[in-house]
Amino acid sequence: MTSISANLQAVSERIRDAARAAGRDPAAVRLLAVSKTWPAQSVREAAAAGQRAFGENYVQEALAKLAEVDDPALEWHFIGPLQSNKTRAVAQHFAWVHSIDRLKLAERLSAQRDVHLPPLNVCLQVNVSGEDSKSGVAPDEVLPLARGVAALPRLVLRGLMCIPEPTDDVTLQRRRFATLRGLRDTLAAEGIVLDTLSMGMSHDLEAAVAEGATLVRVGTAIFGARPRSESAAVAGG
Numbered sequence: 001m002t003s004i005s006a007n008l009q010a011v012s013e014r015i016r017d018a019a020r021a022a023g024r025d026p027a028a029v030r031l032l033a034v035s036k037t038w039p040a041q042s043v044r045e046a047a048a049a050g051q052r053a054f055g056e057n058y059v060q061e062a063l064a065k066l067a068e069v070d071d072p073a074l075e076w077h078f079i080g081p082l083q084s085n086k087t088r089a090v091a092q093h094f095a096w097v098h099s100i101d102r103l104k105l106a107e108r109l110s111a112q113r114d115v116h117l118p119p120l121n122v123c124l125q126v127n128v129s130g131e132d133s134k135s136g137v138a139p140d141e142v143l144p145l146a147r148g149v150a151a152l153p154r155l156v157l158r159g160l161m162c163i164p165e166p167t168d169d170v171t172l173q174r175r176r177f178a179t180l181r182g183l184r185d186t187l188a189a190e191g192i193v194l195d196t197l198s199m200g201m202s203h204d205l206e207a208a209v210a211e212g213a214t215l216v217r218v219g220t221a222i223f224g225a226r227p228r229s230e231s232a233a234v235a236g237g
């Protein structure tokens, strides 16, 4: 067994244990393997171990890797900050985008999504940590943004995503994830029913699962510590 497959198994066990502790069905939590900065070979190893969904943050890096991996069975999620001038490539090559924080981005992705592809699945990235985090729509702007995105023809609004400030304080972790869950419930009361809460990473997935995550985005615990400092990018820079 390679270390990647052993790590995948260990992460699946963490998810299972956290789900059971919360009285949830472990099958209700998907694992997204975040392969940013890691080569195509690492993706292939994870795929050989049964992993299907992969997350990438940087458009150029991702396009090269997708082409090299060239496996139609894999599902690619774009989870990084997205600039308007990069939307076309993302609309063409990804199945999901988790980082929608303004209507203009969503409008461009919808207009650029190829008619022969299924609609693009999207999540709204919400800034649940206030001024500690730069990326994401403010909680009180989620409802109008959700209404606008839900109306776009080539997108399917699936859920909400957050990247709280890094902390070892489990109470604070849970409070941030509970904020995202509460926003999902608020939208549901307004008639916008979403099936995805994209929250939790290597260090806080237990807290996220306890608060209702349906998809956890895990890099380090699967592939190892990234070679260069990622803290700024993870915080949303």
Ligand SMILES: *Cc1c(COP(=O)(O)O)cnc(C)c1O
Binding pocket: 034, 036, 057, 079, 080, 163, 201, 202, 203, 217, 218, 219, 220, 221, 230, 233, 234
């Ligand atoms: C890098 C990244 C992750 C994975 O973080 P780890 O701490 O390595 O598990 C998850 N989500 C986003 C948006 C990221 O940029």
